[in-house]
Amino acid sequence: MTAFVYEWERYLEGKVQILGISVEPPEEGKKLLDRVTRDCQEDRPHIPLDPYPVRLLSDPDATLIRACGTENESHWAGTIAAPATYVVDPAGKVKWAYVSDSAADRPSPVALAKAACAVATGKAPAADYPGKM
Amino acid sequence: MAKLTVGEPFPAASIKDIDGVTVDFPAVFKNAPATVLFFYRGRW
Numbered sequence A: 001m002t003a004f005v006y007e008w009e010r011y012l013e014g015k016v017q018i019l020g021i022s023v024e025p026p027e028e029g030k031k032l033l034d035r036v037t038r039d040c041q042e043d044r045p046h047i048p049l050d051p052y053p054v055r056l057l058s059d060p061d062a063t064l065i066r067a068c069g070t071e072n073e074s075h076w077a078g079t080i081a082a083p084a085t086y087v088v089d090p091a092g093k094v095k096w097a098y099v100s101d102s103a104a105d106r107p108s109p110v111a112l113a114k115a116a117c118a119v120a121t122g123k124a125p126a127a128d129y130p131g132k133m
Numbered sequence B: 001m002a003k004l005t006v007g008e009p010f011p012a013a014s015i016k017d018i019d020g021v022t023v024d025f026p027a028v029f030k031n032a033p034a035t036v037l038f039f040y041r042g043r044w
Helices: A002-006 A008-014 A026-043 A063-067 A109-120 B027-031
Strands: A017-022 A054-058 A084-088 A094-099 B013-017 B022-025 B035-039
Touching: A002 A008, A002 A026, A002 A109, A008 A109, A017 B027, A026 A054, A054 B013, A063 B013, A084 A109, A094 A109, A109 B035, B022 B027, B027 B035
Parallel strands: A017 A054, A017 B035
Antiparallel strands: A084 A094, A084 B035, B013 B022
16 A cells, blocks of 8 residues: 555656555544554655545455455455455546455556546556456 | 456446445546456465
8 A cells, every 4th residue: 555655656647546455344444544654654754644645445345346356355453455456437437457366466567556636637558567367 | 257357448336445435336437537346365
Protein backbone atom coordinates (compact mmCIF):
# COMPACT_ATOMS: atom_id res chain seq x y z
CA MET A 1 0.00 0.00 0.00
CA THR A 2 2.96 2.31 0.44
CA ALA A 3 3.48 2.09 -3.32
CA PHE A 4 0.47 4.33 -3.83
CA VAL A 5 2.19 7.02 -1.78
CA TYR A 6 5.44 6.62 -3.67
CA GLU A 7 3.57 7.09 -6.96
CA TRP A 8 1.49 9.88 -5.43
CA GLU A 9 2.54 12.57 -7.90
CA ARG A 10 1.32 10.48 -10.82
CA TYR A 11 -2.03 9.77 -9.17
CA LEU A 12 -2.48 13.38 -8.07
CA GLU A 13 -1.91 14.66 -11.59
CA GLY A 14 -4.53 12.26 -12.91
CA LYS A 15 -6.95 12.99 -10.04
CA VAL A 16 -7.21 9.22 -9.59
CA GLN A 17 -9.08 7.88 -6.58
CA ILE A 18 -7.77 4.74 -4.92
CA LEU A 19 -9.96 2.25 -3.06
CA GLY A 20 -8.74 -0.76 -1.10
CA ILE A 21 -11.17 -3.51 -0.08
CA SER A 22 -10.87 -6.46 2.28
CA VAL A 23 -13.01 -8.53 4.64
CA GLU A 24 -11.29 -6.95 7.61
CA PRO A 25 -13.44 -4.99 10.06
CA PRO A 26 -13.09 -1.19 10.06
CA GLU A 27 -10.93 -1.11 13.20
CA GLU A 28 -8.34 -3.33 11.51
CA GLY A 29 -8.39 -1.08 8.47
CA LYS A 30 -7.72 1.92 10.69
CA LYS A 31 -4.78 0.15 12.31
CA LEU A 32 -3.38 -0.68 8.88
CA LEU A 33 -3.79 2.91 7.72
CA ASP A 34 -2.06 4.22 10.85
CA ARG A 35 0.82 1.82 10.34
CA VAL A 36 1.45 2.58 6.68
CA THR A 37 0.98 6.31 7.25
CA ARG A 38 3.67 6.23 9.93
CA ASP A 39 6.01 4.29 7.65
CA CYS A 40 5.43 6.65 4.74
CA GLN A 41 5.88 9.76 6.86
CA GLU A 42 9.26 8.50 7.91
CA ASP A 43 10.25 7.33 4.45
CA ARG A 44 8.77 10.15 2.32
CA PRO A 45 8.32 13.16 4.65
CA HIS A 46 7.84 15.57 1.71
CA ILE A 47 4.58 13.90 0.66
CA PRO A 48 1.44 15.19 2.41
CA LEU A 49 -0.59 12.31 3.84
CA ASP A 50 -3.63 14.09 5.25
CA PRO A 51 -5.77 12.56 4.00
CA TYR A 52 -3.92 9.37 3.09
CA PRO A 53 -4.44 8.88 -0.66
CA VAL A 54 -6.04 5.44 -0.23
CA ARG A 55 -9.61 4.99 1.01
CA LEU A 56 -10.09 1.63 2.72
CA LEU A 57 -13.44 -0.16 2.60
CA SER A 58 -14.63 -3.03 4.74
CA ASP A 59 -16.51 -5.92 3.14
CA PRO A 60 -16.85 -8.35 6.07
CA ASP A 61 -19.46 -10.52 4.35
CA ALA A 62 -17.44 -10.53 1.10
CA THR A 63 -20.48 -9.20 -0.79
CA LEU A 64 -18.52 -7.12 -3.29
CA ILE A 65 -15.58 -9.50 -3.23
CA ARG A 66 -17.82 -12.38 -4.36
CA ALA A 67 -19.62 -10.18 -6.91
CA CYS A 68 -16.23 -9.55 -8.53
CA GLY A 69 -15.25 -13.22 -8.38
CA THR A 70 -12.19 -12.48 -6.27
CA GLU A 71 -13.08 -14.55 -3.23
CA ASN A 72 -10.67 -17.10 -1.80
CA GLU A 73 -12.81 -19.58 0.12
CA SER A 74 -10.00 -21.97 0.95
CA HIS A 75 -7.83 -19.78 3.14
CA TRP A 76 -7.20 -21.00 6.69
CA ALA A 77 -8.58 -17.71 8.07
CA GLY A 78 -11.88 -18.11 6.21
CA THR A 79 -13.10 -16.26 3.16
CA ILE A 80 -10.69 -13.52 2.11
CA ALA A 81 -10.13 -11.48 -1.03
CA ALA A 82 -7.77 -12.90 -3.63
CA PRO A 83 -5.23 -10.37 -4.89
CA ALA A 84 -6.80 -8.40 -7.72
CA THR A 85 -6.35 -4.83 -8.91
CA TYR A 86 -8.60 -2.98 -11.33
CA VAL A 87 -8.65 0.38 -13.07
CA VAL A 88 -12.23 1.50 -13.65
CA ASP A 89 -13.53 4.45 -15.65
CA PRO A 90 -16.27 6.86 -14.45
CA ALA A 91 -18.92 4.82 -16.27
CA GLY A 92 -18.01 1.82 -14.13
CA LYS A 93 -16.32 -0.19 -16.87
CA VAL A 94 -13.15 -2.15 -16.10
CA LYS A 95 -10.35 -0.80 -18.30
CA TRP A 96 -7.30 -2.60 -16.86
CA ALA A 97 -6.88 -5.54 -14.53
CA TYR A 98 -4.18 -7.47 -12.74
CA VAL A 99 -5.48 -10.66 -11.16
CA SER A 100 -3.20 -13.25 -9.59
CA ASP A 101 -3.29 -16.13 -7.16
CA SER A 102 -0.58 -14.87 -4.85
CA ALA A 103 -0.32 -11.78 -2.68
CA ALA A 104 3.32 -11.65 -3.71
CA ASP A 105 2.27 -11.18 -7.34
CA ARG A 106 1.08 -7.61 -7.60
CA PRO A 107 1.27 -5.18 -10.51
CA SER A 108 4.27 -2.94 -10.92
CA PRO A 109 3.47 0.35 -9.15
CA VAL A 110 4.59 2.30 -12.21
CA ALA A 111 2.55 0.15 -14.60
CA LEU A 112 -0.54 0.55 -12.46
CA ALA A 113 -0.14 4.32 -12.10
CA LYS A 114 0.44 4.76 -15.83
CA ALA A 115 -2.61 2.64 -16.68
CA ALA A 116 -4.76 4.65 -14.25
CA CYS A 117 -3.55 8.00 -15.55
CA ALA A 118 -4.15 6.90 -19.15
CA VAL A 119 -7.75 5.99 -18.28
CA ALA A 120 -8.13 9.29 -16.42
CA THR A 121 -7.34 11.14 -19.63
CA GLY A 122 -9.67 9.02 -21.74
CA LYS A 123 -6.90 6.94 -23.32
CA ALA A 124 -6.38 3.21 -23.42
CA PRO A 125 -3.70 1.86 -21.06
CA ALA A 126 -0.36 1.57 -22.82
CA ALA A 127 0.35 -1.83 -24.36
CA ASP A 128 3.82 -1.90 -22.83
CA TYR A 129 2.28 -1.93 -19.36
CA PRO A 130 -0.06 -4.89 -19.70
CA GLY A 131 -2.27 -6.20 -16.95
CA LYS A 132 -2.73 -9.86 -16.13
CA MET A 133 -5.80 -12.09 -16.09
CA MET B 1 -18.32 -16.74 -9.85
CA ALA B 2 -15.97 -15.87 -12.73
CA LYS B 3 -13.45 -13.15 -12.05
CA LEU B 4 -14.21 -9.69 -13.33
CA THR B 5 -12.33 -8.96 -16.53
CA VAL B 6 -11.43 -6.01 -18.74
CA GLY B 7 -14.39 -4.59 -20.63
CA GLU B 8 -16.98 -5.75 -18.12
CA PRO B 9 -19.13 -3.41 -16.01
CA PHE B 10 -18.28 -3.31 -12.33
CA PRO B 11 -21.01 -5.03 -10.29
CA ALA B 12 -23.45 -3.15 -8.11
CA ALA B 13 -22.97 -3.38 -4.35
CA SER B 14 -23.05 -1.21 -1.28
CA ILE B 15 -20.42 -1.45 1.48
CA LYS B 16 -18.90 0.93 4.04
CA ASP B 17 -15.51 2.52 4.38
CA ILE B 18 -13.56 2.27 7.62
CA ASP B 19 -15.20 5.48 8.86
CA GLY B 20 -18.67 4.00 8.43
CA VAL B 21 -19.56 5.97 5.31
CA THR B 22 -21.62 3.97 2.80
CA VAL B 23 -20.00 3.57 -0.61
CA ASP B 24 -22.24 2.58 -3.51
CA PHE B 25 -20.85 0.77 -6.52
CA PRO B 26 -20.72 1.62 -9.36
CA ALA B 27 -21.82 5.18 -8.44
CA VAL B 28 -18.52 5.86 -6.61
CA PHE B 29 -16.62 5.70 -9.90
CA LYS B 30 -18.24 8.97 -10.98
CA ASN B 31 -16.16 10.75 -8.32
CA ALA B 32 -12.96 10.61 -10.36
CA PRO B 33 -11.78 10.32 -13.98
CA ALA B 34 -10.27 6.96 -13.05
CA THR B 35 -10.34 4.69 -10.02
CA VAL B 36 -7.79 2.16 -8.88
CA LEU B 37 -9.52 -0.54 -6.86
CA PHE B 38 -7.53 -3.28 -5.19
CA PHE B 39 -8.59 -6.23 -3.13
CA TYR B 40 -6.30 -7.30 -0.31
CA ARG B 41 -6.41 -10.02 2.29
CA GLY B 42 -5.50 -7.71 5.17
CA ARG B 43 -3.00 -7.80 8.01
CA TRP B 44 -0.09 -6.67 5.84
